[in-house]
Amino acid sequence: MNGLNFDHELNHMTSSNNTNPLDPEEFRRQGHMIVDFLADYYADIEKYPVLSQVEPGYLQKHLPKSTPHDPEPIETILQDVKDHIIPGITHWQSPNFFAYFQCTSSIAGFLCEMLCTGFNVVGFNWIASPVATELETIVMDWLGGMLNLPNSFLFSGNGGGVIQGTTCEAILCTMVAARDQMLRRVGRQNMEKLVVYGSDQTHSALQKAAQIAGINPKNFRAIKTTKSTSFALSPDSLRSAIRADMEAGLVPLYLCANVGTTSTTAIDPLGSLCDVAKDYGLWVHVDVAYAGSACICFEFRHFMDGVEGVNSLSLNAHKWLFTSLDCCCLWVKDPSALIKSLSTNPEFLRNKAFDSKQVVDYKDWQITLSRRFRALKLWFVLRSYGAANLRNFMRSHVKMAKLFEGFVAMDKRFEIVVPRNFAMICFRINLPSTMGKGVYQNGKVGDNGPMLLKENITTANELNKKLLESINASGRVYMTHTVLEDMYVIRFAVGATLVEERHVIMAWKVVQEHATAILSNN
Amino acid sequence: MNGLNFDHELNHMTSSNNTNPLDPEEFRRQGHMIVDFLADYYADIEKYPVLSQVEPGYLQKHLPKSTPHDPEPIETILQDVKDHIIPGITHWQSPNFFAYFQCTSSIAGFLCEMLCTGFNVVGFNWIASPVATELETIVMDWLGGMLNLPNSFLFSGNGGGVIQGTTCEAILCTMVAARDQMLRRVGRQNMEKLVVYGSDQTHSALQKAAQIAGINPKNFRAIKTTKSTSFALSPDSLRSAIRADMEAGLVPLYLCANVGTTSTTAIDPLGSLCDVAKDYGLWVHVDVAYAGSACICFEFRHFMDGVEGVNSLSLNAHKWLFTSLDCCCLWVKDPSALIKSLSTNPEFLRNKAFDSKQVVDYKDWQITLSRRFRALKLWFVLRSYGAANLRNFMRSHVKMAKLFEGFVAMDKRFEIVVPRNFAMICFRINLPSTMGKGVYQNGKVGDNGPMLLKENITTANELNKKLLESINASGRVYMTHTVLEDMYVIRFAVGATLVEERHVIMAWKVVQEHATAILSNN
Incomplete structure (x- = not known):
C-alpha cells in the first residue's frame, strides 16, 4: 500500500509540474478571462450595494481552515470570488460611492498595474x-x-x-x-x-x-x-x-x-x-x-x-x-x-x-x-488622457458637486456646514429649521440659550447619524461623516471615475427620501 | 480669433469627455491588448539581455519634457514601451536572472493583482x-x-x-x-x-x-x-x-x-x-x-x-x-x-x-x-497551486541549485565559499589553484604567509569582479556579488518562476567561458 501511495505521489508531482506558473499560453487564457470578468464587473457595478452589507466573521464560514493540498482551477476560484468575495467588497469604483475621498481607477491606471506586475521588477x-x-x-x-x-x-x-x-x-x-x-x-x-x-x-x-x-x-x-x-x-x-x-x-x-x-x-x-x-x-x-x-x-x-x-x-x-x-x-x-x-x-x-x-x-x-515600478502608472495616465482632459475630468466632478450643493441649498431642512472648495460638500439636517427649536449656526447661540443648545446639538447629531446610517444601509449610495465643533456632519464627495450627473441627482433623492422618513418619525 | 479658439476648446472638451476612463468596453479592448502583450513578453523573454545595458540618462532623450496636452492612443504608448521602456528593464522574470533573490511572479499572482487593481478598494x-x-x-x-x-x-x-x-x-x-x-x-x-x-x-x-x-x-x-x-x-x-x-x-x-x-x-x-x-x-x-x-x-x-x-x-x-x-x-x-x-x-x-x-x-x-487588497494574491496563489505543488516548486529550485553546485565543485578553478542551504550558491575563482600562489581557504593562511595573502586577496577579488562584470555585460545571465571577510564572492540564486535545468546548465557554461577568457588574459 505504501508503494502504491508513493507512486501516486510521484505521478502527482510529475503531472502538476508540467505547467509552469508563468506558462505564456496559460497566462494568455487566464488573463483574458480576468479582463472579461472585470469589464463585466464595471458594466454591472451599479447592481451591487455600494457599502458591503456583510456581518463581521461572514467569510470564515465559506472558506476551508487551511491551504488546499491540491491545485484548484481558476474557474472554481472565480466562482468563489463571485459568491463570497464580491459580497464583502465595498465598491470604491461604484459611481454611487461618495464616501471618504475616492480612490480612482482608470483604464490607463489598470493597464499599467498589469505591466508593472507583469515585468515585476x-x-x-x-x-x-x-x-x-x-x-x-x-x-x-x-x-x-x-x-x-x-x-x-x-x-x-x-x-x-x-x-x-x-x-x-x-x-x-x-x-x-x-x-x-x-x-x-x-x-x-x-x-x-x-x-x-x-x-x-x-x-x-x-x-x-x-x-x-x-x-x-x-x-x-x-x-x-x-x-x-x-x-x-x-x-x-x-x-x-x-x-x-x-x-x-x-x-x-x-x-x-x-x-x-x-x-x-x-x-x-x-x-x-x-x-x-x-x-x-x-x-x-x-x-x-x-x-x-x-x-x-x-x-x-x-x-x-x-x-x-x-x-x-x-x-x-x-x-x-x-x-x-x-x-x-x-x-x-x-x-x-x-x-x-x-x-x-x-x-x-x-x-x-x-x-x-x-x-x-x-x-x-x-x-x-x-x-x-509605479512610475509607469503615472506616465500612462498622463499620456492616455493628456493634461487637457485631466483638467476636464476635475472640472466635471466639481460641477457635479456644485449641482449637489444647489440641491442642499434649496431644501430648507438642510444646511451646508462649510463653504465648498472643490468637489466635496459638508451638509446636515438643520434641526432648528425643521423643528423650530434653538438654533446653532455660524457659531452663534440661538434664542433659547446654551442649555437648549447642547440638547439640540445632541438631538441633531443623533438625527444626522441616523440619516447617514439609514442611507448607507440602503446600499444605493455610500457617504461618510465627520464631526466639526461637536456637530455630526455628512460628507458628500464627488470623484468616482464612473460618476455622472444622474448619480448625483439620484444620491440627492436618496438623501431626501431617508430624511423625510426619519423626520416624520421624530 | 479668440472666439474661434474658444469654440475649438469647447468641442475638444466635449469630444474627449465622451469616453469615460473606465468605460467597460474600452477596458475590455485595451485589457486584452495588454494580456497579449505580456503573454508575448514571457514567450520572448529570453531574447532580451537580462541586465539592462542602457547608460544613465538614456530615457530623457526619448521623452518630451512635459505632459502631453492631448490624449495619446494606447497603440502609440505601447510602441514606446517596446522601443524605450523594455531596453531599460532588467528582466527579473527572465529564467536567466540569478541575481539578488528573485521576485517571483506567477499567473495566479498576476490575476490577483488585476482583480485587486480592478476592485481598487x-x-x-x-x-x-x-x-x-x-x-x-x-x-x-x-x-x-x-x-x-x-x-x-x-x-x-x-x-x-x-x-x-x-x-x-x-x-x-x-x-x-x-x-x-x-x-x-x-x-x-x-x-x-x-x-x-x-x-x-x-x-x-x-x-x-x-x-x-x-x-x-x-x-x-x-x-x-x-x-x-x-x-x-x-x-x-x-x-x-x-x-x-x-x-x-x-x-x-x-x-x-x-x-x-x-x-x-x-x-x-x-x-x-x-x-x-x-x-x-x-x-x-x-x-x-x-x-x-x-x-x-x-x-x-x-x-x-x-x-x-x-x-x-x-x-x-x-x-x-x-x-x-x-x-x-x-x-x-x-x-x-x-x-x-x-x-x-x-x-x-x-x-x-x-x-x-x-x-x-x-x-x-x-x-x-x-x-x-493584497490578501487576494496570497489566496489565489495558495489555491491555484495548492500546498503540495508549492512545495514541489521549492524543491525543484533547490535541485537545480544543487546541479550548479556540482558543476562548481567539479571545476578546480573555482571554490564554493560557504555551504549551500537552499537554492543559492556563493562561489568564486579560487586564485591559488588557478595560479599556484598562496592559498586562502577555510580561514587558513597558505604557504607564502600573510603578505602574499593580502596581495592574493586583492588580485582574486579583482579577477572575480572582472568575471562578474564580464558575465553580466554579456546580457545572457545576471548574477550579483557579496563581500565576505574581504573576499569578493559571486552569488548564484536559483528561483525564477520560468527557470529550468537548461538555464542553469547554460549559466554555468557562460561562467566557464568568461572565466577561461579572463584567466587566459591574466
Whole structure:
C-alpha cells in the first residue's frame, strides 16, 4: 500500500509540474478571462450595494481552515470570488460611492498595474531596472510642471520627486529627514524636546508619523481651528504655540500644513504659515493629497499659493488622478536631507552606476528597499488622457458637486456646514429649521440659550447619524461623516471615475427620501 | 480669433469627455491588448539581455519634457514601451536572472493583482471593505499553518498576521512596538539609550528601520560573524554585546535574527539566541524573507527551529512564493503591542463595526492608513497551486541549485565559499589553484604567509569582479556579488518562476567561458 501511495505521489508531482506558473499560453487564457470578468464587473457595478452589507466573521464560514493540498482551477476560484468575495467588497469604483475621498481607477491606471506586475521588477536602485528610476524622475517633473510647482521642487531645479505609497510614508520620510537635520544642529540629547505641529484638521497620518519617528507624544500639537476660519490653521495660533513651546525649552521641528483637509477640504494659508515657520526654523510639509489634483487647473492653483516656501509636498495621485492605489507623489527641495536619513549602502547593492554618482537611487528616498515600478502608472495616465482632459475630468466632478450643493441649498431642512472648495460638500439636517427649536449656526447661540443648545446639538447629531446610517444601509449610495465643533456632519464627495450627473441627482433623492422618513418619525 | 479658439476648446472638451476612463468596453479592448502583450513578453523573454545595458540618462532623450496636452492612443504608448521602456528593464522574470533573490511572479499572482487593481478598494479598516480584512486574517493563518508556526502566531491562537509591503516595514513596525513597550517600562528619558542588535549579515532593512524609529545611530550593533560559523550570529557574541551595553548604562531593546541572510543564506540559531534575548528582555524578530518559503517543506522546516521563542517573524511571499511584488507576511504573538504604537482613531474613520470591537482594523498594524487588497494574491496563489505543488516548486529550485553546485565543485578553478542551504550558491575563482600562489581557504593562511595573502586577496577579488562584470555585460545571465571577510564572492540564486535545468546548465557554461577568457588574459 505504501508503494502504491508513493507512486501516486510521484505521478502527482510529475503531472502538476508540467505547467509552469508563468506558462505564456496559460497566462494568455487566464488573463483574458480576468479582463472579461472585470469589464463585466464595471458594466454591472451599479447592481451591487455600494457599502458591503456583510456581518463581521461572514467569510470564515465559506472558506476551508487551511491551504488546499491540491491545485484548484481558476474557474472554481472565480466562482468563489463571485459568491463570497464580491459580497464583502465595498465598491470604491461604484459611481454611487461618495464616501471618504475616492480612490480612482482608470483604464490607463489598470493597464499599467498589469505591466508593472507583469515585468515585476524591483527598482531599488538604478541598475536593478534603469527605466524604473529614469521614468520616475521624468514623470515627477511632468506632474510638477502641471501643478506649476516652483522649479526648486523639480529635478531640473535640483529638487526632485519620488513616488511613495501613501501620505503616511511621505510625511514620515520628510519628518525623519527634518528630525535628523535638527538633531545634527542641536544635538541628540534634544530628541525628546522636538515638537511637531499640525491643525486639529490635519490627517491622522501626521500623528502616526510622529509616533513612528519617535517624537515624544507629549510634543504633538494639533492646533485648534474654528468654523470662523473654515477650519484653516491660523498663523497666529501657530506662532503662539511655537512660542509657548520654546519658552518651555522645547525645540519646534516640523509643520504639516494642508491644502484640502479630509474633513472639510479646508485650506491653510501656506504663505503666512511659511513666514512663521521660517522665523523658527521649522520644516514645512504640505499635504495636498486630495486637492492637489484639482490644482492642475489654473482656477484652483491659487489654493497652493505660498507653496514656494515649503520644504516638501505630497499628492496622492491615486485619490483623484486615476492611477489606482497606490501612488503618492512627494516632492522635496533638498533631496540630500532625505538621503542622509534614509540611505544604507550594503555591499550586495553596490554597482558601477551607483559609484559613478550619475544616477538616483530611490531606495534612499523612501522607507523600503524594494519598490514597484509605479512610475509607469503615472506616465500612462498622463499620456492616455493628456493634461487637457485631466483638467476636464476635475472640472466635471466639481460641477457635479456644485449641482449637489444647489440641491442642499434649496431644501430648507438642510444646511451646508462649510463653504465648498472643490468637489466635496459638508451638509446636515438643520434641526432648528425643521423643528423650530434653538438654533446653532455660524457659531452663534440661538434664542433659547446654551442649555437648549447642547440638547439640540445632541438631538441633531443623533438625527444626522441616523440619516447617514439609514442611507448607507440602503446600499444605493455610500457617504461618510465627520464631526466639526461637536456637530455630526455628512460628507458628500464627488470623484468616482464612473460618476455622472444622474448619480448625483439620484444620491440627492436618496438623501431626501431617508430624511423625510426619519423626520416624520421624530 | 479668440472666439474661434474658444469654440475649438469647447468641442475638444466635449469630444474627449465622451469616453469615460473606465468605460467597460474600452477596458475590455485595451485589457486584452495588454494580456497579449505580456503573454508575448514571457514567450520572448529570453531574447532580451537580462541586465539592462542602457547608460544613465538614456530615457530623457526619448521623452518630451512635459505632459502631453492631448490624449495619446494606447497603440502609440505601447510602441514606446517596446522601443524605450523594455531596453531599460532588467528582466527579473527572465529564467536567466540569478541575481539578488528573485521576485517571483506567477499567473495566479498576476490575476490577483488585476482583480485587486480592478476592485481598487482601500481596506484601511473593516467597513471600508470587509472581505479585504477577513480574507487577510484567514490566509495569514493558512500560510502560518503551512509553515507549521506555533499557534501563538495565528489568529486562532490570539496572535495574528498582516500583509505588509516589505521587510523594512515589518521590522520598523515591530521595532516601534518594542520601543514603545520598553519606554513605557523604563521611561522616555531612556530613548537615547535603546540598543538594536543584528549581525553584520543582517539585511540593511534593520539599520534603516532603526534610523527611522529614532534609535541613536551609536546604538546600532552589527555583531561580527565569521566563516567558521558560516556567518551565523553566535549567541555568545550576542550575550557579550548586550552585557557590554548594559555595563555602559544602555538599554538593550531589539534583536533581528535571520533564517537565510541575503549574502549567504546564513542561519542564526533561533533557540539559543532567544534564550539570551529572554534573559535581557529583548524583542526578537526573525527575518525569514527569502528562506521562509522553503520552510513550507518539512525537510527545511528545522532551520526555523526555535521560532516559538521569537516575538515576530516576516516572510516575503513576493520573493519565492509567486505572489509578485509586494507581499510581506508578518506574524506577531502580541498584536496589541503593534496596535498600541500604530493606532490613531480619527473621527472620519469611526464606524459601528469598529466600536463593536468585533473586527480587526489593519490600519493599526502598519505604517500607512491606505492599504491594497493584497490578501487576494496570497489566496489565489495558495489555491491555484495548492500546498503540495508549492512545495514541489521549492524543491525543484533547490535541485537545480544543487546541479550548479556540482558543476562548481567539479571545476578546480573555482571554490564554493560557504555551504549551500537552499537554492543559492556563493562561489568564486579560487586564485591559488588557478595560479599556484598562496592559498586562502577555510580561514587558513597558505604557504607564502600573510603578505602574499593580502596581495592574493586583492588580485582574486579583482579577477572575480572582472568575471562578474564580464558575465553580466554579456546580457545572457545576471548574477550579483557579496563581500565576505574581504573576499569578493559571486552569488548564484536559483528561483525564477520560468527557470529550468537548461538555464542553469547554460549559466554555468557562460561562467566557464568568461572565466577561461579572463584567466587566459591574466
